[in-house]
Amino acid sequence: MFSASDHKYMAQALRLAEKGLYTTSPNPRVGCVIVQNDQVVGNGWHEKAGQPHAEINALLMAGDRARNATVYVTLEPCSHHGRTPPCVEALIRATVSRVVIAMEDPNPLVLGSGIETLKNAGITVQTGLLQDQAHALNPGFVKRMRYGRPWVRLKTAVSLDGKTALRNGSSQWITGEAARKDGHRWRARSCAIMTGIGTVLADDAQLTVRHLPVARQPKKIIIDNRLQIPLDAEILQGETVFIFTAAHDQAQKIEAFEKTGTQVVVFEAPDQERVNLNHMMTSLAKLSLNEILVEAGSSLGGALIQAGLVDELIVYMAPSILGTGARDMFQLPELVDLTQKNTLNIQDVRMIGNDIRIVALL
Numbered sequence: 001m002f003s004a005s006d007h008k009y010m011a012q013a014l015r016l017a018e019k020g021l022y023t024t025s026p027n028p029r030v031g032c033v034i035v036q037n038d039q040v041v042g043n044g045w046h047e048k049a050g051q052p053h054a055e056i057n058a059l060l061m062a063g064d065r066a067r068n069a070t071v072y073v074t075l076e077p078c079s080h081h082g083r084t085p086p087c088v089e090a091l092i093r094a095t096v097s098r099v100v101i102a103m104e105d106p107n108p109l110v111l112g113s114g115i116e117t118l119k120n121a122g123i124t125v126q127t128g129l130l131q132d133q134a135h136a137l138n139p140g141f142v143k144r145m146r147y148g149r150p151w152v153r154l155k156t157a158v159s160l161d162g163k164t165a166l167r168n169g170s171s172q173w174i175t176g177e178a179a180r181k182d183g184h185r186w187r188a189r190s191c192a193i194m195t196g197i198g199t200v201l202a203d204d205a206q207l208t209v210r211h212l213p214v215a216r217q218p219k220k221i222i223i224d225n226r227l228q229i230p231l232d233a234e235i236l237q238g239e240t241v242f243i244f245t246a247a248h249d250q251a252q253k254i255e256a257f258e259k260t261g262t263q264v265v266v267f268e269a270p271d272q273e274r275v276n277l278n279h280m281m282t283s284l285a286k287l288s289l290n291e292i293l294v295e296a297g298s299s300l301g302g303a304l305i306q307a308g309l310v311d312e313l314i315v316y317m318a319p320s321i322l323g324t325g326a327r328d329m330f331q332l333p334e335l336v337d338l339t340q341k342n343t344l345n346i347q348d349v350r351m352i353g354n355d356i357r358i359v360a361l362l
Contacts (some may be wrong), residue, residue, distance in 0.1 A: 002129050006100055009033045009040070009072040010130045014102070016045040016054065017074045017137050022188045022214050023048050026288035028105075028141040032058040032073040034066055034096070041065040048215075053078065055087040059094050066094040074134045076105040076127075079114040088117045098124040102134035106145035139311070140191065140290025148285050152194075154294045154301055155186055155314040156329055157355075163326035164298065169202055171327075178353025179316040181211045186314055188212060190293040192219040192242075192284070195235075196300035197228050204234045207295065221284070221292070223300055225274050227253055227264075236262055242287075244275045277307050302331035305342070305362070313344065315358040 016031030024030075024046050032054035034042035042065070044057025052060075055077055059066055077087035077099070091099065099118055104127060105111055118125050135142060140151035157175045158164050165171035173180065187193055193207045200222060208217050217239040222229060227247035235241065241262045247254075254264045265283065267275045284292065294304060304310050315329075335341060344360040351357075 001126070002100070005035075005038060006072070006129055009035055009070075010074070010100060010102060012040070012043070013054075013072045013074050014130060014133050014137065016043055017134070019045050020047055021137075023216070025049070025191045025216075026141075026290055028075055028138040030054040030073065030075045032071065034058045034062045034069050034071050036062075036065050036069040041069060053087050056090055059090055062094075066096055068095065068097045070098040070100065071096050072100045072129075074102040074130075074137070076101050076103070076110060076112075076114045077118070078105065078107075078110050079117050086114075086117075088114050091118065092121045092123070096123060098126070100129055101125065101127045102129055103127070103131045106142050108145070138290070140292075143311070144285045144288075144290055149281050149309075150191070150284050150289050150292045151311050152281070152292045152294060152304065152309055153186060153190070153312045153314055154296075154304065154310045155183060155316075156295075156301065157183075157316040157318065158329050159318055159320045159322040159326070161321045161323070161326075162329050163322035164329055165327040166322060167325045167327065169327075174320065174322075175316045175318045175355045176353040179318075179355040179357065182352045182357065183314075183316070184209050184211045186293055187218060188214050190218045190291045191289040192221050192292050194221040194223070194292050194294045194296065194300075196296045197222065197224040197226075198297045198299060199295070200224075200229055200233055200235055202297075206234050206237065208238060218293070219289070223275055223277075223280075223296075231256055231260070236260065242284075244280050246273055246275050277304060277309055281309055298328055298331045301329070305330060306332060310362050312347075313358070313360045313362065315360070316352065317356040317358065319354060 013031040013033045017029045020029040027049045031045045033040055042058040042062025044054050046054045055073055079086050079088045115125050143149055143151045188209045207220055219240045220235055222243045224243055225246045227245045227250045243264045244267055246267055257264050346360045348359040
């Protein structure tokens with residue numbers, strides 16, 4: 001169905017899409033390559049929400065050479081008016097002859113209609129080439145569009161015996177500098193970073209992207225059931241901050257936070273004392289957040305896993321042993337049978353400096 005050349009040019013389009021890894025949110029990362037007589041005459045990628053889509057950038061480069069050309073694009077071209085005009089109209093006007101698409105757009109406003117419009121204009125359309133790779137670039141966008149939830153990654157650093165800190169809370173640094181820098185790349189691609197009040201009180205961390213240049217910082221999400229966070233906490237500086245809490249009796253403090261720009265969302269769980277994590281995730285999707293990176297202690301991490309809200313684990317494992325009494329990776333209920341275990345799907349294992357990085361799907 002697809003030739004070796006098709007694979008080559010779609011791979012190029014995927015590499016272009018990856019250039020938008022840190023910038024396109026809340027839009028998907030998309031790349032496009034236009035080929036005429038086995039020569040690339042145009043290429044482009046979507047760089048930022050509100051700016052031209054990948055197809056438009058590629059068409060601008062190709063100019064008249066787009067006539068009767070083949071277009072390789074990693075996501076179905078849009079067919080609706082949003083911040084920018086429909087890409088399918090531009091492709092039709094350019095009189096391209098063939099469009100090869102890696103994956104359909106899961107956005108209900110587009111799904112299938114872009115393909116149908118191109119076909120109705122007499123353009124040959126083929127789909128599914130390197131689909132899995134295209135999906136891997138946009139797991140959050142796909143999940144938000146299909147299920148109304150963001151893609152949640154849980155990142156943690158542990159010793160070889162699965163400990164995250166000493167009994168007294170000391171954890172800096174379990175892993176080496178290379179692993180810590182690598183962690184900032186996961187921050188950079190995320191729409192928001194989530195943590196719990198325990199981590200905020202213990203570390204007073206900023207949770208910002210450092211060690212690499214970025215055009216924007218991710219938003220911050222704090223789970224604080226009793227609204228214990230100080231008004232001058234370091235994490236409240238900078239980008240948009242959302243505090244999710246179950247504290248209904250602290251109207252004065254909530255008002256003080258909101259005067260500083262921090263948004264406080266009061267949630268009720270069945271016991272009235274804890275944030276309803278499922279409802280929270282739905283709310284985050286409505287805020288157009290695609291990918292959430294969780295950097296938290298064992299309590300919040302365990303609660304998210306137990307609720308079935310974690311999609312991916314990023315584990316940095318150091319060549320050290322912390323021993324009995326050190327803090328565990330997650331707080332989870334004790335199992336009585338091995339059939340109850342959480343089985344992971346390992347995606348990647350590699351050395352990062354002297355540490356091992358494991359990427360796994362839940």
